[in-house]
Amino acid sequence: MRIIALSTLKTFWEDSPEYIDAKEPTLAWYRHALNADWGAPADVKQDFRNASILKDGRVVFNIAGNKYRLVVWINYAYKVVYIRFIGSHAQYEKFVGNEFS
Template identity: 75%
Template sequence: MFVVCPLLSPIVVKADWSTPNEVKQQFGNASVLKDGRVVFNIAGNKYRLVVWINYPYRVLYIRFIGTHRQYDQIDVQAI
């Protein structure tokens, strides 16, 4: 699943992340992966949100959102 639109969450819209460390500071439970991907645990780890962040342009794209079980079946680096 791939959505080509910026995430419009008020928190993200106000964010000015220029590095993965800045994302981690705001969302301590986020997993920072290589190539700009970040995994967020939602609802007590019941759901996963995978995003790709283009840090120079401050743009965030949703790459996957689904249950933890669905997440376990994907290659997070390939989506």
Template identity: 55%
Template sequence: MRIIAVSHLKTFWEKHPDVEQPLLAWIDEARNASWSTPAQIKDQFCSASILKSRRVVFNIKGNDYRLVVAVAYRFGALYIKFVGTHQQYDAIDADSVEME
């Protein structure tokens, strides 16, 4: 899968260094994946939450952080929509959030 806007993740881990390695691990796994259905994502990341409008929420670093992506299965692309702490995640609508 192609990951669009990895720079958002880099900016985030510069502020939260403890999440750099978990995010790099997620990036490696996602880039090597070729998901064509939500079920394939759940097979690889059983704690992922599949949302409407082709969005997926990933738990990062033991659920300390959350990552929301929009999946374009047809194009093999993941669009970063949100990365933040669990507390920040609780304050957003994961179905409509966009990176600023």
């Protein structure tokens, strides 16, 4: 899969020292997704059983033992994963509120 954009992930742990523990698990997710060949939501669930498949191609991944949430939008036809958000659960709740209000 092509992933846009790694810089969003890097900014999360580089700009906030309290989130440095997200670096390794997030990079592990990135490497896995980069080598994945997801053609449908079922393929994502096969690789990440705890991923939440939402409507319109959105997927929520649990990072670092569910300490953080990663929200992506996947274009399965073009094999592209767009990173929309990464943050703590509290930040995720605000993101969801803003995203859908």
